[in-house]
Amino acid sequence: MQKGFNKLTEGIAWLQIVASPTLIGVVLGILAGLAGNGGLGIVIGVTGLIIGVLWATRVSKKEGAVRFISRAMATPELDGEESDIQKKSIENNTAEK
Secondary structure (H helix, E strand, O other): OHHHHHHHHHHHHHHHHHHHHHHHHHHHHHHHHHOOOHHHHHHHHHHHHHHHHHHHHHHHHHOOHHHHHHHHHOOHHHHOOOOHHHHHHHHHHHHHO
């Protein structure tokens, strides 16, 4: 049961990674199609899909898709942890006073 759940969540995260470059490719493809070059639009859309699949597969093998997505969606500001930018800002403000 646990193994199936892990595979399911990994698959959903993999699809989320694939969706990002695919969506960009489709939008650019639609714009190219509206500009009168439908063939180029299809090529751009398919290229976005291919890039998404390759990227998601590489991320899955390297660190795991769920870990990648969870890091991308993390909000350290809400968790109470200070980001590097916030720490530098605080250090700069105290140094100026």
